[in-house]
Amino acid sequence: MSKVHNFSAGPCILPTEAIEESINGLRDFKGSGIPVVSISHRSPQWEETMHDAEILIKELFHINDEYGIMFLQGGASMQFTMLAYNLLPVDGRAAYINTGTWSKNAIKEAKIFGNIDVIASSEDKNFSYIPKQYEVPADASYLHYTTNNTIEGTQFQTEPVSHATLVADMSSDIFSRPIDVNKYGLIYAGAQKNMGPAGCTLVIVKKDILGKSGRTIPSMLDYQLMLSKESMFNTPPVFGIYLSYLTLKWLKENGGVEAIYVKNEEKAQLLYSEIDSNPLFKGTAAVEDRSRMNVTFVMENTELEDPFLKYAEENGISGIPGHRSVGGFRASVYNALPRESVEALVHCMKEFATKNA
Amino acid sequence: MSKVHNFSAGPCILPTEAIEESINGLRDFKGSGIPVVSISHRSPQWEETMHDAEILIKELFHINDEYGIMFLQGGASMQFTMLAYNLLPVDGRAAYINTGTWSKNAIKEAKIFGNIDVIASSEDKNFSYIPKQYEVPADASYLHYTTNNTIEGTQFQTEPVSHATLVADMSSDIFSRPIDVNKYGLIYAGAQKNMGPAGCTLVIVKKDILGKSGRTIPSMLDYQLMLSKESMFNTPPVFGIYLSYLTLKWLKENGGVEAIYVKNEEKAQLLYSEIDSNPLFKGTAAVEDRSRMNVTFVMENTELEDPFLKYAEENGISGIPGHRSVGGFRASVYNALPRESVEALVHCMKEFATKNA
Numbered sequence: 001m002s003k004v005h006n007f008s009a010g011p012c013i014l015p016t017e018a019i020e021e022s023i024n025g026l027r028d029f030k031g032s033g034i035p036v037v038s039i040s041h042r043s044p045q046w047e048e049t050m051h052d053a054e055i056l057i058k059e060l061f062h063i064n065d066e067y068g069i070m071f072l073q074g075g076a077s078m079q080f081t082m083l084a085y086n087l088l089p090v091d092g093r094a095a096y097i098n099t100g101t102w103s104k105n106a107i108k109e110a111k112i113f114g115n116i117d118v119i120a121s122s123e124d125k126n127f128s129y130i131p132k133q134y135e136v137p138a139d140a141s142y143l144h145y146t147t148n149n150t151i152e153g154t155q156f157q158t159e160p161v162s163h164a165t166l167v168a169d170m171s172s173d174i175f176s177r178p179i180d181v182n183k184y185g186l187i188y189a190g191a192q193k194n195m196g197p198a199g200c201t202l203v204i205v206k207k208d209i210l211g212k213s214g215r216t217i218p219s220m221l222d223y224q225l226m227l228s229k230e231s232m233f234n235t236p237p238v239f240g241i242y243l244s245y246l247t248l249k250w251l252k253e254n255g256g257v258e259a260i261y262v263k264n265e266e267k268a269q270l271l272y273s274e275i276d277s278n279p280l281f282k283g284t285a286a287v288e289d290r291s292r293m294n295v296t297f298v299m300e301n302t303e304l305e306d307p308f309l310k311y312a313e314e315n316g317i318s319g320i321p322g323h324r325s326v327g328g329f330r331a332s333v334y335n336a337l338p339r340e341s342v343e344a345l346v347h348c349m350k351e352f353a354t355k356n357a
Numbered sequence: 358m359s360k361v362h363n364f365s366a367g368p369c370i371l372p373t374e375a376i377e378e379s380i381n382g383l384r385d386f387k388g389s390g391i392p393v394v395s396i397s398h399r400s401p402q403w404e405e406t407m408h409d410a411e412i413l414i415k416e417l418f419h420i421n422d423e424y425g426i427m428f429l430q431g432g433a434s435m436q437f438t439m440l441a442y443n444l445l446p447v448d449g450r451a452a453y454i455n456t457g458t459w460s461k462n463a464i465k466e467a468k469i470f471g472n473i474d475v476i477a478s479s480e481d482k483n484f485s486y487i488p489k490q491y492e493v494p495a496d497a498s499y500l501h502y503t504t505n506n507t508i509e510g511t512q513f514q515t516e517p518v519s520h521a522t523l524v525a526d527m528s529s530d531i532f533s534r535p536i537d538v539n540k541y542g543l544i545y546a547g548a549q550k551n552m553g554p555a556g557c558t559l560v561i562v563k564k565d566i567l568g569k570s571g572r573t574i575p576s577m578l579d580y581q582l583m584l585s586k587e588s589m590f591n592t593p594p595v596f597g598i599y600l601s602y603l604t605l606k607w608l609k610e611n612g613g614v615e616a617i618y619v620k621n622e623e624k625a626q627l628l629y630s631e632i633d634s635n636p637l638f639k640g641t642a643a644v645e646d647r648s649r650m651n652v653t654f655v656m657e658n659t660e661l662e663d664p665f666l667k668y669a670e671e672n673g674i675s676g677i678p679g680h681r682s683v684g685g686f687r688a689s690v691y692n693a694l695p696r697e698s699v700e701a702l703v704h705c706m707k708e709f710a711t712k713n714a
Contacts, residue, residue: 003390004389004390004391006391006395008391008395008396008397009397010397010592011394011395011396011397011398011592011595012395013395014392014394014395019383019384019392019394022383023380023383023384026376026379026380026383027376027380032361032675033360033361033675034361034363034365034675035371035376037368037371037376037553037554037555037600038363038365038368038369038370038371039365039368040365040366040367040368040676041368041555042681073430073431073432073435073556073594074430074431074435074577074591075430075591075592076591077576077577077590077591078430078431078577080575080576080577081575081576081577081578105576108576109575109576109577112573112575190591190592192592192595196394197394197595197596198394198398198592198593198594198595198596199430199556199557199593199594199595199596199597200556216469218437218438218466218469219434219437219438219462219465219466220431220434220435220437220438220466221438233434234432234433234434234547235367235368235432235547235549235555236555236556237430237555237556237594237597238368238549238554238555238556239554239555239556239596239597239600240556240594240596240597243394243596318389318390318391319397324399
């Protein structure tokens with residue numbers, strides 16, 4: 001079959017090298033003769049991988065020992081609950097910035113646990129921009145925001161300024177660019193974009209912010225307990241962690257977040273340039289807030305959208321329909337998507353414009 | 358390398374056929390040209406697999422439409438919390454039978470949510486037997502028990518009699534024998550024994566017992582919401598579900614739970630016979646309560662335990678040390694463990710006895 005250019009928003013394209021190495025592990029994990037899914041999570045071979053994965057993440061993001069790393073389950077949606085359980089004191093307050101579907105979900109879940117101040121929102125314009133004006137209440141325990149809005153195609157270009165502990169959902173742009181972890185109290189991300197397969201969640205937390213909510217926290221939702229057990233309070237999602245580790249190893253071998261950032265900028269600009277110059281297309285996000293991960297666009301003539309989708313699919317372009325809640329198109333250009341896939345999409349857009357001039 | 362006989366308690370041996378098919382899926386899922394970990398969970402190909410997995414489980418256990426099937430995350434430990442959130446009314450009571458480490462954990466987590474009556478326990482004899490005498494309080498919302506005690510090597514041979522809704526943790530013996538699902542309100546199991554890899558949790562629930570706890574339940578912990586979204590409220594643990602599906606497909610192709618039950622009985626009896634007849638070894642569980650999944654034993658002369666372990670390992674026997682909390686030996690003889698592996702272990706035990714006569 002011809003090559004598929006996979007622009008899926010997540011689960012998404014992962015490096016072929018990482019997948020092939022995971023296949024080796026599925027046949028024989030580290031020479032044990034046992035598949036990675038069948039070896040005890042208490043075996044030295046597996047414990048080494050857990051350890052190596054943690055070291056690798058600390059290295060990629062230059063994280064110091066004030067921070068702990070956890071591999072959990074349930075995706076970002078479980079973190080919406082878990083972070084509130086752990087960080088929002090009984091009768092306490094927290095501030096949230098509402099920049100789209102996932103921010104809204106985070107706010108909804110946190111409201112179960114306490115008073116939530118939505119201090120800024122871009123809902124007035126269908127979340128097509130990142131709000132710049134907001135004030136964090138003096139008594140907020142933390143400020144929560146979503147660094148990249150997968151569905152709406154917007155992205156914070158810098159961290160919000162906050163006196164309160166900064167908590168970020170980085171599910172769809174983690175490891176896509178350098179960040180200063182020291183600015184954050186807690187960072188979390190479902191793995192299934194730049195990090196690995198669905199079913200594994202990364203949490204990076206400044207240890208001294210924990211243990212202050214005054215709540216009785218169920219064990220599986222307790223960051224302190226998970227940290228103390230090095231993510232092995234119970235059986236971890238072994239394959240998810242393994243393929244995440246292999247994906248991040250690929251990232252390191254390819255220059256780390258600093259190098260991928262340059263490539264990601266180039267890929268995104270290539271596509272945005274075509275959107276801006278091709279008369280058939282237009283971007284949906286405010287130019288200064290455009291996501292480098294999820295490029296959202298529509299067609300000037302919406303009647304051409306179905307024919308364009310069909311034409312693109314015939315040319316091996318997969319996964320570009322917009323999220324079912326917004327329509328249009330969304331091309332996700334995550335770390336593992338090669339530049340040639342973006343070039344193929346741009347080529348399609350140009351050809352389609354010529355045919356429909 | 359020589360063949361490894363994998364007696365690991367979990368993650369554990371899975372059918373080679375299922376793993377190989379999952380490898381095909383990691384390269385090209387259903388002819389899409391996209392790996393199963395990289396395809397959208399909203400794609401028709403994936404939705405078909407979710408649907409097929411549900412149908413297959415209903416078929417294997419003869420489950421009617423009064424029951425719902427869910428694929429969740431977090432293992433049985435997350436269910437300890439989730440079931441209490443959903444089934445234990447505010448100010449309500451529930452009854453638990455304490456038969457070992459995992460029962461104790463379930464009790465501990467449920468106590469966060471309400472009044473828990475531990476109506477029977479075998480803790481007085483290191484959980485070496487299954488208690489037979491108990492009374493379920495009239496006001497108990499449910500009775501919780503652990504069908505098979507992975508660490509202690511005991512197993513309920515029949516369901517407890519209960520007027521209250523029966524809730525069972527079947528993590529380590531699900532799909533190993535026929536059960537009458539109609540006797541249960543809720544069954545849950547971490548996948549990583551007979552069902553698939555770690556990182557996927559199966560829940561089977563009688564739908565009409567839900568929605569009565571009177572609690573505000575966080576979305577990710579809400580059975581009704583998860584059911585209404587067919588386990589796709591958020592991105593599911595795709596690979597875990599996929600390999601579980603392939604493992605259960607293998608089970609069906611090999612005669613289903615009825616056929617595997619016969620094989621499992623034979624494997625367990627083969628090993629218990631050797632333990633009972635070999636003067637060097639003795640079983641730790643009460644004979645009538647012995648687990649058919651996890652065969653626990655010690656040596657009459659504990660000084661021979663290390664030499665025996667070494668001898669067994671030299672002969673390709675892997676994963677037989679007992680759980681770190683109890684010591685001795687534990688040979689887990691799950692569905693995918695071939696009879697020849699049990700024969701190899703029995704052969705080792707005989708040879709070792711001859712050498713140490």
